[in-house]
Amino acid sequence: MIFYFSGTGNSQWVAEELAQKLSDQATSIMAAKSDYAPKDGEKIGFVFPIYAWDAPTCVYDFIEQLNIKTNNYIYMVATCHSQAGGVDKVFKKALAKKGLNLNAAFSINMPNNYLLAPFVKTDSNTKRTQLLSKAQKRLKEIAFAVETEKNIVSIKRGLSILSKIAPFFRRFMTDKAFYVEKNQCIQCGVCAKVCPIKNISLNPFPEWNGNCAMCQACLHHCPKQAIQYGHFTKGKKRYFFKKEYLPHD
Ligand SMILES: Cc1cc2nc3c(=O)[nH]c(=O)nc-3n(C[C@H](O)[C@H](O)[C@H](O)COP(=O)(O)O)c2cc1C
Ligand code: SF4
Ligand code: SF4
Structure with missing residues (x-):
């Protein structure tokens, strides 16, 4: 296993x-x-x-x-x-x-x-x-x-x-700095759906509930790049694994 x-x-x-x-x-x-x-x-x-x-x-x-x-x-x-x-x-x-x-x-x-x-x-x-x-x-x-x-x-x-x-360094790894740009967010719920810890509620915009694994799934999967973390993430290209990225032998 x-x-x-x-x-x-x-x-x-x-x-x-x-x-x-x-x-x-x-x-x-x-x-x-x-x-x-x-x-x-x-x-x-x-x-x-x-x-x-x-x-x-x-x-x-x-x-x-x-x-x-x-x-x-x-x-x-x-x-x-x-x-x-x-x-x-x-x-x-x-x-x-x-x-x-x-x-x-x-x-x-x-x-x-x-x-x-x-x-x-x-x-x-x-x-x-x-x-x-x-x-x-x-x-x-x-x-x-x-x-x-x-x-x-x-x-x-x-x-x-x-x-x-x-x-x-790990003491600063909390979800406190996550926020949503409300003018970008389309309330699609993808962020809440991909969160493995179920740490996001939609009211109707996402809210982080303080039990975060810091996995970044919400940030990278948001289709509108509406999720930011402090001053660090704005304008940066997102990534999540896709099979189509794999080079062929
Ligand atoms: C909070 C955080 C801390 C990270 N720290 C390191 C690190 O110390 N060294 C490193 O090489 N990569 C680091 N990374 C990169 C990830 O380990 C790497 O991209 C990983 O493959 C992501 O796996 P996942 O797609 O299964 O979540 C970090 C990523 C995150 C989100
Ligand atoms: S994934 Fe992005 S657009 Fe969709 S609800 Fe979450 S923050 Fe809003
Ligand atoms: S970083 Fe990961 S664990 Fe934290 S709220 Fe986003 S998806 Fe959930």
């Missing part, structure tokens, strides 16, 4: 591709049962995006609730733009608290969905194609390592100082 969390679709695609290559099944942690009983020898995977050099809080909440007893092979795959920090170390500790071992950890670079700072933006179409082309190859490597049950850590960490300041 592969459990995944995804805001803008990168991690969902990675989880589903891995499931296909490994003849396994991918399920969202939002729909998954926390008392899942693995079959003999069944591998357990976790796929999620990197938020500030670590896993999303909702993934740790899911692990906290997990009631799985197994010595089977367990692996994690972090999708990120370029740097996954020390996520495997934190993730391993979270699993250990539940009596579970982490056998392997991988990162995979994917198109960027982080716009919440000055000077950061989504990738150009050329860069996006390059990233997805490399990701297709990387997925084959990861699938082979999992299939053959390699004990391995294969993570692009980036600067270690950034991982150290991550907890400080």
Whole structure:
């Protein structure tokens, strides 16, 4: 079984591709049962995006609730733009608290969905194609390592100082700065529909309810680009994963 969390679709695609290559099944942690009983020898995977050099809080909440007893092979795959920090170390500790071992950890670079700072933006179409082309190859490597049950850590960490300041940085990851441009919003409800946490109410414009995973699905899926975050997002091109972006072999 592969459990995944995804805001803008990168991690969902990675989880589903891995499931296909490994003849396994991918399920969202939002729909998954926390008392899942693995079959003999069944591998357990976790796929999620990197938020500030670590896993999303909702993934740790899911692990906290997990009631799985197994010595089977367990692996994690972090999708990120370029740097996954020390996520495997934190993730391993979270699993250990539940009596579970982490056998392997991988990162995979994917198109960027982080716009919440000055000077950061989504990738150009050329860069996006390059990233997805490399990701297709990387997925084959990861699938082979999992299939053959390699004990391995294969993570692009980036600067270690950034991982150290991550907890400080993550304190500012809240939905307080989201707002809607009412003159742009057509009240279509897409933002509320795509929110995996059901954190958006429509009254009749979207309102954020303070229980945000910071996944950016609402911001990137709004068909009118009416959702903004502070001063950081206006005029920046949006992104969410589409199969049509995949380069053909
Ligand atoms: C709040 C937030 C923080 C992020 N932090 C990082 C980061 O520290 N390093 C990185 O390489 N990418 C970072 N990203 C980019 C995402 O990890 C990347 O685009 C990921 O593949 C998105 O996955 P998804 O489409 O499944 O949601 C961040 C994205 C968000 C929304
Ligand atoms: S997706 Fe955009 S246009 Fe539709 S309701 Fe939400 S903010 Fe308004
Ligand atoms: S409110 Fe937006 S950013 Fe927060 S969890 Fe929902 S879709 Fe993701």
